[in-house]
Amino acid sequence: MELLFFHTPKITHYDIQSSNIPTAFNEFTILHISDLHDASFGHQQEMILKQIDSVDPSIVVFTGDLIERRYDVNTQGLILMEHLADRYPVYFVTGNHEEALPHDVYIQLMEDLEDAKITILDNAGVLLTKNKNHILLMGVRDALATDAANYASILKQIRQEHGRELFSLLLAHRPEFFNQYKNADVDVIFAGHTHGGQIRFPCIGGIYAPNQGFFPTYIDGEYQEGSTKMFVNRGLGATVIPFRFFNSPDISVYHLHHSDIKD
Numbered sequence: 001m002e003l004l005f006f007h008t009p010k011i012t013h014y015d016i017q018s019s020n021i022p023t024a025f026n027e028f029t030i031l032h033i034s035d036l037h038d039a040s041f042g043h044q045q046e047m048i049l050k051q052i053d054s055v056d057p058s059i060v061v062f063t064g065d066l067i068e069r070r071y072d073v074n075t076q077g078l079i080l081m082e083h084l085a086d087r088y089p090v091y092f093v094t095g096n097h098e099e100a101l102p103h104d105v106y107i108q109l110m111e112d113l114e115d116a117k118i119t120i121l122d123n124a125g126v127l128l129t130k131n132k133n134h135i136l137l138m139g140v141r142d143a144l145a146t147d148a149a150n151y152a153s154i155l156k157q158i159r160q161e162h163g164r165e166l167f168s169l170l171l172a173h174r175p176e177f178f179n180q181y182k183n184a185d186v187d188v189i190f191a192g193h194t195h196g197g198q199i200r201f202p203c204i205g206g207i208y209a210p211n212q213g214f215f216p217t218y219i220d221g222e223y224q225e226g227s228t229k230m231f232v233n234r235g236l237g238a239t240v241i242p243f244r245f246f247n248s249p250d251i252s253v254y255h256l257h258h259s260d261i262k263d
Contacts, residue, residue, distance in 0.1 A: 009041070009048055009236060009249040011055065014222060016188060016229070017259040020167040022133035025256050030169075031057035031088075032252040034192025035095065035235025037068040038076045039249070045080045048236070048251075053087070055253050059128070060088045063192040064095020064142055064173035068239060071101060071109045078112055085117045091126070091137060092118050095173040095193065097239075099144035121171055125158040135256075136162050138186070139171040148177045155184030175218035175232045182228040189230040190254075194219050195238065195247070220250070 021028075031052060041048035052060070066077035084090050092113060098106060113120060121139020123146060128135045138158050140151055151172075159168060168187045175191035220234045234250035 007041075007249070009051055009251045011051060011251045011253060012221075013253045013255065014231060015255050015257060017257045018167060018187065019259045020187065021256050021258045022130070022135065022167070023258045024131040024133035025128075025135055025167075026258045028128075028130070028135075028256040029055065029057045029059075030190075030254040030256070031055055031060045032063065032190050032231070032233050032254065033060070033236055033250075034063040034173075034233040035065040035195055035237055035239075036062075036077050036080060037065055037097070037235075037237030037239050039237035040076045041236075041249075045076065045083060048080070049083055049087075051251060052084070055251075057088060057253065060084050060090045061137075061171050061190055062090065062092045063171050063190055063233065064093055065097045065192065065235070065237075065239075066092075066095070067097050067101075067109070068237070069097060069100070071105050073112060078109075078116070081113060081118055082116045090118045091139065091171060092120050093139040093171040093173060094120075094122075094142045094145065096142050096144050099142045123154050123158075125162050127162060127166075134163070134166055136166040136168045137171070138168060142173045143177070148174070148180055151177060151180040152183040155181065155186060159184065175223075175230060178218060178223065178225065178228075178230055181230070182225055186228055188254075189228070190233070190252075191218070191230060192233045192235055194232055195235045 067075055122141050125136050125138040128137050170181055170186045170189045172191050174193045181189050218232050220232050223230045233252045236249040
């Protein structure tokens with residue numbers, strides 16, 4: 001049954017190399033999860049927390065759909081975020097399931113995440129700092145709340161405010177807006193939303209993704225156009241149909257390398 005309805009997350013490692021990555025950030029490790037949809041991984045999320053702890057990331061980023069259509073303080077999503085924030089700096093952007101909440105419920109969720117010391121990037125950026133060197137981490141709110149046609153101008157403004165010369169990372173829920181992100185000269189994008197197709201077949205992969213339809217362009221893994229790279233996480237949970245078929249939950253780990261440094 002595990003073969004069809006995977007429950008144990010798979011950890012996938014990626015190397016990101018650039019001469020624009022400050023030397024102080026060489027071997028900086030970013031752990032990326034997405035699309036939990038309130039899935040449970042053991043009591044108090046202990047199974048997935050153990051896997052994340054085995055990586056010992058520098059930061060954790062989450063790219064939306066923490067919840068599944070509803071929210072209260074006992075949801076598995078908030079439990080996971082609270083435990084993660086006790087261990088690591090955690091950065092969060094909304095997905096369509098957060099944005100579809102009634103306004104008062106949405107506000108309560110955001111307040112609870114902030115109380116847990118989660119940094120919410122609401123069309124905003126923060127500087128990651130090591131030894132007086134900086135990387136710019138940005139995040140955009142999901143397209144249900146922010147017109148995707150405005151993403152490029154929003155991101156260019158953030159880069160202008162913080163320093164256009166800085167190596168830049170972007171958290172965005174939806175990968176189908178790759179062109180908008182790329183047009184803002186972002187270096188690396190981390191996205192989710194696709195669930196890796198949720199239903200996958202050997203030798204074919206994911207056959208459908210929301211907002212991309214059948215045989216989608218951006219489904220999972222690494223993509224590059226020009227100097228901009230995008231990594232799409234397959235997510236942890238499921239929606240609409242309550243299982244994942246030939247599709248293990250995904251933990252993505254990115255290792256930054258200043259390209260002039262050799263092992």
